[in-house]
Amino acid sequence: MQKLDFPADFLWGTATASYQVEGAGHEGGRSESIWDTFARKPGAVYGGESGEIACDQYHRYKEDIALMAELGFKSYRFSLAWPRIIPEGTGKVNPQGIAYYRAICEELHKYGIKACATIYHWDLPQSLQDKGGWTERFITEAFVEYAKVCFAELGDLVDQWITINEPYCIAYLGYHLGVHAPGIQDIQAAIKAVHHVNLAHGLAVKAYRKTGLKAPIGITLNPSTPRPATARREDKKAAETARAVETEVFIYPILGKGYPELVTKKLGLVIPVKDGDLETIAQKIDFIGINYYAEYPVAFDKKEPFKYGAKPSWQDTSDMGWPLVPEGLARQLRWIGAVSGGLPLYITENGYARQDYVEKDGRVHDRERIKYLKQHLKVCSDLIKEGVKLQGYFAWSFMDNFEWAWGYSKRFGIVHVDYITQKRTPKDSAYFFRDLIAGYGEG
Structure with missing residues (x-):
């Protein structure tokens, strides 16, 4: 077998998000988020489940971090919960929330693990959604107020900052398709959310640069770079449109390229840009995080709102x-590497969902996941040799957790969680990463 070869300073991490793992929904001064509300909506989440208990990491973080260290991980990407830090969305800061995240960072550092903090991973305080959430411009100032608190209270402990996770999901899944919180179905609301998420990111980076903190700061996207279903001209155009609507509306303004004309002129979508907004969004960032799981073929479809639709895959x-x-x-990394002008890149999520069980031998033998990981890591290794500035990889996810609208029915973890007993059981994939990080990874 060919060895998976990575640079000695390549950053090996694993990742989770606050609402998916923390639990303690009514403890430590935390208020309700849009996901608490959405989970109570009949039919919104599989089985009527919620993140109220989740993996109980709020109480078990020391156990989890010790396991990360045992497996050899060098960084833990976790997210900060806005409702835990500023329960009303703006105003009074909750000292218990700050203390919790400081404790996580200190525990990570005890084992020599870097703290990679995502400021926003979807759990908007419900009080802010009640005022319109990401569809209203006020949210950008509320976000930068929250971000400033994070920088001031945690900046001495955080080793890497991510402003926002997956703007696409926030805007389109939350406000257009309605399959994520807050469950709204309105295209124009989604387009407003696109711009306000971008602007919030820019304002946060601008504020960060004034703090004097030196840890790198960037954003995590889940870029869609679909391939055309056929060689027909209309399908090639459909793929370009899909990339513009789902990815370029985020990455282009962040990189100072403005909104793509394919969206603003050809599709005629009205983005609520005010004077100075594009300059604010285009703050210099230190890296781009990429979440990758799949690629779809797309074809022209005049019945769809944006004139394209996904097609079946083989x-x-x-x-x-x-x-x-x-x-x-590989196609995505090459494209983003070129578009960004060689900005450092990190895979901030990559993983595989399957039905996992603890077998009679007390182990979880997730061979399909390991196959998936090997294939994608081989791409990463090859692209680094090709010259793409990929500097790290975070496995999604450290452990099984609340998978948003799918509840607890999907397992992405490299560590199995028994949701009744909260027992953690490392899967074979966890030991695969242990070998890989130690320099013994086989492709």
Whole structure:
């Protein structure tokens, strides 16, 4: 077998998000988020489940971090919960929330693990959604107020900052398709959210640069760079449109390129840009985080709102129904590397959902996940040799958790969680990463 070869300073991490793992929904001064509200909506979340208990990491973080250290991980990407830090969204800061995240960072550092903090991973305080949430411009100032608190209270402990996770999901899944919180179905609301998420990011980076803190700061996108279903001109155009609507509306303004004309002129979408907004969004960032799981073929479809639609794939799929296309990651890394002018890149999420069980031998033998990981890591290794500035990889996810609208029915973790007893059981994939990080990874 060919060895998976990575630079000695490559950053190996694993990742989670606050609402998916923390639990303690009514402890430590935390207020309600849009996901608490959404989970109570009949039919919104599989089985009527919620993140109220989740993996109970709020109480078990020391156990989890010790396991990360045992497996050799060098960084932990976790997210800060806005409702835990500023329960009303703006105003009074909750000292218990600050103390919790300081304790996480200190525990990580005890083992020599870097703290990679995502400021926003979808759990908006419900009080702010009641005023319109990401569809209203006020949210950008509320966000920068929150970000400033994070910088001031945690800046001495955080080693890497991510402003926002997956703007696409915030805007389109939350406000257009309605399958994520807050569950709104309105295209124009989604387009407003696109701009306000971008602006919030820019304001946060601008504020960060004034703090004097030196840790790198960037953003995590889940870019869609689909391939055309056929060689027909209309399908090639459909793929370009899909990339513009789902990815370029975020990455272009962040990189100082403005909004793509394909969206603003050809599709005629009205983005609420005010004077100075584009300059604010285009703050210098230190890296781009990329979350990659799958790639889809798309074709022209005049019945769809944006005139394109996804088509069936021939590849095997994960338990999410997502096609397994490692070559898509290669296409994406090359494109983003070129568009960004060689900005450092990190894979901030990559993983595979399957039905996992603890066998009679007390182990979880997730061979399909390991196959998926090897294929995608081989792409990463090859692209680094090709010259793409990929500097790290965070496995999604450290442990099984609340998978948003899918509840607890999908397992992405490299550590199995028994949701009744909260027992953690490392899967074979966890030991695969242990070997890989130690320099013994086979492709």
